Amino acid sequence: MLSINDISIRIAGRLLIEDSTVQIAPGARVGFVGRNGVGKSTLFHAIRGDLSLEGGSIVIPPRWRIGSLAQEAPDGPESLITVVLKADVERHALLAEAETATDPDRIAEIQTRLVDIDAHSAPARAAAILSGLGFSADDQLRSCSEFSGGWRMRVALAATLFSAPDLLLLDEPTNYLDLEGTLWLEDHLANYPRTVIVISHDRDLLDVSVNEILHLDRGKLVHYRGTYSNYEEFRANKEALHAKNFERQQAERKRLQDFVDRFKAKATKARQAQSRVKMLERMKPIAAIVSDEVREIRFPAPEKILSPPILALDNVSVGYEPGKPVLNKVTLRVDTEDRIALLGSNGNGKSTLVKLIANKLQPFSGAVTRADKLSVAYFAQHQVDELVMEQSVYDHIRRLMPEAPESKVRARAGNIGFSGKAADTVVRSLSGGEKARLLLGLATFYGPNMIILDEPTNHLDIDSRAALAEAINEFPGAVIMVSHDRYLIEACADQLWVVANKTVTNFDGDLEDYRKQVMQIRDPRTPARERAATEEKPVRAKEKRVSPKQQIAEAESEIERITGIIEKIDTALSLPDIFTRDPKQAAQLTKARAAAANALARAEEQWLSASALLEEANSA
Template identity: 60%
Template sequence: MLHINGLTYRIGGRVLLENASVAVAAGHKVGFVGRNGTGKTTLFKLILGDIAADDGSISVRPRSRIGTVAQEAPSGPESLLDSVLAADTERSALLIEADTATDPGRISDIHTRLADIDAHTAPARAASILAGLGFDEASQARSCSDFSGGWRMRVALAATLFAAPDLLLLDEPTNHLDLEATLWLESYLASWPGTLVVISHDRTLLNTVVDGIIHLQQLKLTRYAGGYDRFEKTRSERLANEAKMRTKQIAEQKHIQSFIDRFKAKATKARQAQSRVKMLARMQPIASVIEDRTVTFDFPSPDPLSPPLIALDDAAVGYDEDTPILQDLDLRIDMDDRIALLGANGNGKSTLIKLLSARLHVMKGRLTKSGKLTVGYFAQHQTDELSPTSTPLQTLSGLMPNAIESKVRAQLGRFGFGADKVGTAIGDLSGGEKARLLFA
């Protein structure tokens, strides 16, 4: 289905791919992994033809349809259901033609083709996908413009799935999903009949959905069989074996060089020494193992505070004073608590978090906080608030006005931003890198 051969791509003088090759057979599902910023999304753009490679080739099986989630989510007056149905362009075109065609033979052909593509079940299939992604029947009839950007991205995902392309490219498809929608998507993709390549950091998805892993590292693409856990085990064993072979080769090279140094000047051993020189020259060096740099960070332990940190007593919160989203809230949070907040779509999880972080205020009842409490807040769509023209160094310097530049750089370095990244425009960073910048 997909063949990548000798692919090289550079951007701004930086090499992202160099003589990289890999193949994905029809019907296979593979996860695409690699460190943030190494070029995973760029490879998708190359496959889609949005950008051109410097060298090498990418080929897709003839007459195959490639599908990916549109960058621009639907935002017009059409209903969610109609927006998803429109993704099947052949069905839409046939229905329009059926209304205007006058030739009996052509009308017959149109209806035959509509039957072939199972057009009459399309609304039910589209509705089922939307339901899986968290839209009830009433929501499906509402206009796309009624929903926020994150919800509209779910509609874009639903449209891509409904179109049922031969080759499906998904870039972090669970980013805008809650737990229930993520579980549904994993189940849906597991039974997907086409070819799938998915970029994801979701270990569960990469273990339950895919049958192979493509790893992007050191400008190359390497294919592994099985899910993510098997990939980790196989790769770890391969790296250990390569390290062992390299150690053995270095020892052998030293032994041969020692023989050459000892006997090259002796006439009786000169021929043997020369033979060893040739042997040494013929050895193919085994490259040293270079692991991806990992980002290791922790949250500093805060000073002890008097309990409770936060308490809610019969509280209500919402965006409209007349319509609370949550009410009758009673909650106590103490030092060392670790709490996961679960709930169905639209039940107010984000609203509660905004209340606890003082982005919303109680409409009734009481919220009390420990006197010296400070709250850190990281939201799903917070990366959208970063200035695309600013750099990580400028962004963090603005938040640390009294810190010298070396301290700011050190903080960025803890989160994987080396000298080559601190001056990069945020708009050119990957989604994962933007998230790390927010954590920094």
């Protein structure tokens, strides 16, 4: 079990995590969520031992191996399959020793251990992982140095997954993947046999691949059971109940205070007034929920709505070297207000197609017809290199509005999410999500008729992704998107185009149909979504038969039981010589108390959730 006991972490004077305790059981699959910059990656550093704690402790079983994605992509002349196989350090060392060992007993030990760790099937397992992440059989035999940085990061991910550590820590693993690779990773993590904690802003991954959610919010770690959708629903109910209780208490405090103020000077009411003063003093204040609203994203509307089609391709061939087209015989059209998602593995020509549409690439043959005065905005993550790191947000917008007064420039900065002093922040100090917001604002500055978005969700948190989806749906022009984020595609796209086999075809089906098709090709196992659907049905049916009143009664009974256990443990721990007389027993008691505290928190959460359901039913 991974035990995080009352930890506090401070970075550069800022307290990121304060007095937080969480227990992660062996085999748990945990989605780690929270706004960008709150300290999720910092906790990973602390778990790995790369960062000192200000207080508390992190206890990991001594035999557990910890694995996480390397910071740098592998490089060099070795083949991809070799790099991945070397990630199993024990297997690699045993095979090397087997080549030189002469002692019969040692040879027997080596071979026995190789059988125990299933070493001989390792090449097939490594190849399956690489295939799932998008590498063909020929690619797997090529050297790492032949691939770009993004593809080599996929190799690093493959190596980490192949090593199958006891505790797998993944920080935004889908940032380097296309949709097809993301679909495969979801299913792989859902079947991972050991403990995994994944930082992700991908809603679908958090619904398919994990069974627990760890939320870091305002310095506190809170542990939930279930998928992200379960967590989001429960948290919304909990916050609604909390808000109602806060309002009710404020009204009661006002009533008591009004009585005190009115009658404290009257002798006949003095005793009653004093009684209410004591009631006010005993009343434990309920803190108001601090609003942490995400800034909206808005795309300026085009000055003129063009007549359809705004773009048409007729039998077009395009590429980078004459005679070697990346796409061939492409025929398609784009109308006003179309929402098109491009599907297909990286390397099949999606970027080539969007460059053609954006008029950044000319066709070898065929006809391209554009509407008169068609304006196209093109956003891609690599455009971050076009930002001037030492200049502020205001400076970047000023360049596009050289004659405008300062008030209008700052108003425009506010429109893209940088109000007030935030507009004076230099680009170097912006987070990845803030840079993405700035790039989106600059790319769409003049109100285009068409927006092309190439992986726009990288570095955006879950709430910002929802804001982006809303902005796309409200935009009155056409949108073409390339994204590995299924939530964005499902929320916005009304057409799916598959870029494969040197052409572009319309996919006759929805994204779920496409997912099944990808999984049949990349992994013969039953996809996690179908398995989860069949497993969850009886559980949900049972839950529906339990009334809110019964749930409240059961939760109250559980709270009383656990409270009694904690009191007994505290009594034992209060003995003055317990830690010196029997340190092993003291450690076990401390561990038991932490587990009981977590169980108490879960029971209280169940009580709050059931109470909210009962109150909602009574008010209906």
